[in-house]
Amino acid sequence: MSLWKDFKDFFFPRTCMGCGKKLLVHESVVCLSCLSGLPFTGLGNTPGNGMERQFWGRFPIERASSLFYYAKGGEVASMLHGMKYYGRRKVCRQMGNWLAAELSATGFFDGIDCLIPVPLHPCRLRQRGYNQSGLLAEGISEQTGIPLCTDALVRTHNNRTQTHKSGYERWQNTDGLFAATVQAASLADRHILLVDDVLTTGATLTACADALSSIPGIRISVVTLAWAK
Template sequence: MKMLRGYLADFVSLLFPELCPACGASLVANEHIICSDCRYNLPYTNFHLQADNIVAQQFYGKINVEAVYALYYFNKGGKVQSLMHHFKYKGIQQIGNLLGNMAGTQLMENHIFNTADLIIPVPLHKSRLKERGYNQSTCFANGLAQKLNAVVEDDNLQRAIATATQTHKSRFARFENMQEVFMVKHPERLVNKHVLLVDDIVTTGSTLEACGIELLKIPGLKLSIATIAYAQ
């Protein structure tokens, strides 16, 4: 019976092959969500090895951060863009959990990130959440938490205002668009905590900066940032 199920699974995969969301290649036996070639060869940043990396520099003089990280470089038309498109708009939530696990494996060896008490995803407005059905940053956060032994708190930082899309806006316009957008519902739960704030893609950092400004109003809070990708 087990052999028969195996033959049936092979037959179904021939008719309806699972495709890697990054490169479009058919997944073979023992490959899960992302093909082996992409797992090894997507453009990793290795920012966890660089305290003074280019993403961290975006926040200098704006908010006080302990460390900043992105798993991949994001280039228009590249494989990471395809991966993120499937994750955010095709409903493949498992991508976020997998990437969170992969990022967490790197970060658990870092003496700053592995001290995070709480992981807080950048929130979606309730109207956007209803439309999409899930927050991609929460999926990523859940995967990270499994490796970092931290708790995901996704109901405290809230987006009070639905903002217009950030695409094609300048850095100043992006920051202006994010003013007074976020609020912390239960600040007392974050006092003296090391918070890892996570998002999917960082470009100018304006969204993360706006979140950070609110979080850092809380006494004793230390802030680190992790994202799936950095858009160059």
């Protein structure tokens, strides 16, 4: 087994998602140097935290949390870019495991009935081959045992990436972007957790919540890997 691992590392070296350097045998996803400098939010399950307040007045949010702060050009930005565009499927799940492990101890997942990752449009999904938010949610599910629900919400428009849009353009770009399916009726009186890779203006997650808002008794919480505070 060790010989096979050495063979893979020689021909397919594992590299740090933060700085790009080769990972040592005992390192995973990011090197120890980058790990020590990662900007953890420490939000945990704190009621009324800054991330939760970002959604106040938009929809009745139960709770919100994120593992890292996001800054353009930083290690977290490099990690997210690799997850989104370079086929790092295993890393997406590992980050979901990590996120869940950190937040489980705070009770953040208590009472959550199902996980709903922000969906991609089918055309974008075929092009990319995977949904990074979906894989992140899979990693959370593996760690917590909370089931996934991937058939209740659909993306109705194949809109362009939000990356280079202003805050106002992001809100315009998400108007009517998602729709609840007939399967969403099963979410009545349940507490769902929307899962996405990064929170910026909150436009995308608010659009998801709006699409589900007509379901009787639904309660909505939000979790992301990173938050651009």
